Amino acid sequence: MKTIIQKLENGMxxxxxxxxxxxxxxxxxxxxxxxxxxxxxxxSQNQKYNLQKLIEEINDANLHDEIDFSIQK
Structure with a gap:
């Protein structure tokens, strides 16, 4: 992406x-x-995530198999 530096009162x-x-x-x-x-x-490290946007970004390339976190006896 390209953009232009613009004049702003006492700066740019x-x-x-x-x-x-x-x-x-x-x-x-x-x-x-x-x-x-x-x-x-x-x-920002304190970025607020939007669940709907995150779900929309799921595709075959970034979808992983289910992980079982249950404790096995």
Whole structure:
């Protein structure tokens, strides 16, 4: 994805499309890291998951066999 740096009063900003913001659950005020000319956006560790969205992402490639956690006697 490419975007443009824009002027913002006393600084600059980068606009993210709504689809990216929703997909990665970005929030206003969220910290970013800048490492060796690379800007890294990371989702919060306190991310709230949406069960319906998680279920929709299940497919044959990421579906595993059932695991039995019962205690065997």
């Amino acid at each position: 900003c980068v606009e993210l499309p709504k689809s990216i913001i929703e997909k990665y659950n970005f929030k206003v005020g969220q910290e970013i890291d800048i490492e060796d000319n690379l800007v890294v956006l990371k989702t």
